[in-house]
Amino acid sequence: MPAPTLQNHPLSTQPRPSQYATGLMWFRRDLRTHDNAALFYALKHCKQVHCVFVFDKTILDKLPNKADRRVEFIWESCMALKSKLQSFGGDLHLLHAHAEQAIPALVKKLGAQAVFTNKDYEPAAISRDAEVANTLKNEGVELFRFKDQAIFEEDEVLTQGGKFFSVFTPYKNACLKKLDEFHLTPYPSEARMGALSPVNNLPAPTLEDMGFERTNLLDMIKPGEEGALDAFEDFLDRIDKYKDKRDFPAIKGVSYLSVHNRFGTISIRRLAKAAYDRFRTSGSEGAMGWLNELIWRDFYFQIIFHRPDAAQHAFKPEYDHIQWDSDEKAKKLFKAWCDGKTGYPLVDAAQRQLNQTGFMHNRLRMVTASFLTKDLGIDWRWGEQYFADHLNDFDLSANNGGWQWAASSGCDAQPYFRIFNPHSQSEKFDPDGKFIRKYCPELAKLSNKHIHNPAECPPFELQMAGVVLGQTYPRPVVEHDVARKKTLERYAVVKKAKVEE
Known part of the structure; x- marks a missing residue:
């Protein structure tokens, strides 16, 4: 197989742009200068490149905290x-505005002929980009979008029947083969970087200017590329x-790179290549295990x-008919879960970790869900x-996929009759407490x-x-065995109705 070149790089999935006098690089989930697809193409195809990041009010104004x-x-x-x-001779426009209006306005102000950005696969982002692209097109300006946050995207890996995969293992195998x-x-x-526009000392809003506060x-x-x-x-x-070690929350077993991966302060290609090379050279099971997580x-x-539609509805439509509890008692139970006061120590510890740090260990996400x-x-x-609302590394696709996996309503989810016992999970994955x-x-x-x-502890x-x-610690808000039986009945009704259709 021939070595890759910049001219036939596999990550550029659209026609190559022409040459422009002035271009705009729109940073989003790619907050780095190293190995950045859109930035590379902007610098390559423009004599002068301006850079911008928009603190998008459409997103920020909805945040409750x-x-x-x-x-x-x-x-x-x-x-x-x-x-x-700035160290390369350029600068970054930082705007607190609605991106749909801010990007076209900045393009007009700068006299740019093209905008370069990396793709985002969330429905709202796709809709936003389509609106921006349409506005720019009416002004004779092109929006170029590149793959940067995924190893394989959209239709790059399909089943033999030409459909997208809904089961992980065959998807993973197809990815590894490719x-x-x-x-x-x-x-x-x-x-x-010599093509960066020589502007400097551009103003930047503070957190307080945008209505936000410092945290822990x-x-x-x-943060940032150096932190990543x-x-x-x-x-x-x-x-x-x-x-x-990845399943044990009390030890340093996971990568702690999820927030950097989420906001692109490090390249997915760098991460995947490190795991891929380590496995090929040493057969490291750990490296392959982590590569599997990147493929997930x-x-x-x-x-x-x-x-x-899975962002709001069950991937398996029949599960939208489940009769969840939503009365006042359920609302009180939900608050106990949120606050880490359920009387189930591992669940409570997980929720408190989330509330205090914005992070939750992956094993615990499954347990608490x-x-x-x-x-x-x-x-x-x-x-x-x-x-x-609380995860530092919140990503719509992974969060939705994880929750639907736990609820058995998603693609390749655990069967509804497989229900984690929070006590045995605790004993297995936090044995010393x-x-x-x-x-x-x-x-x-x-x-x-x-x-x-503690409820079974001698007085x-x-x-x-x-x-x-x-008083000092709550009694269990439910009995697991009783709740398990009720859940099996809840799901069985839906499964029976599906069979009878």
């Missing part, structure tokens, strides 16, 4: 990007053990691209929205045996540990 870690992460990453561009160095070739965007983000995460590279280098030292990300991208839908009988969309003790300190003095289920040990059920 003005102390939002994600907005702070984006702002910090934009400031780092701005500094990086994946090679050709698809992991980086764009040398930083080699062409910087105590936990270093630091986290990546740290993970490379641990990647070989990833498969063995692509899998959900192509699901939301082909089935945008299963608990909400199958122990509490509450609509997965309630939990999906809560995660959307270390994670629980960190986020539920009121249980810290319980033994390893009883910390997973004497509870007294010695200073735990008073119903």
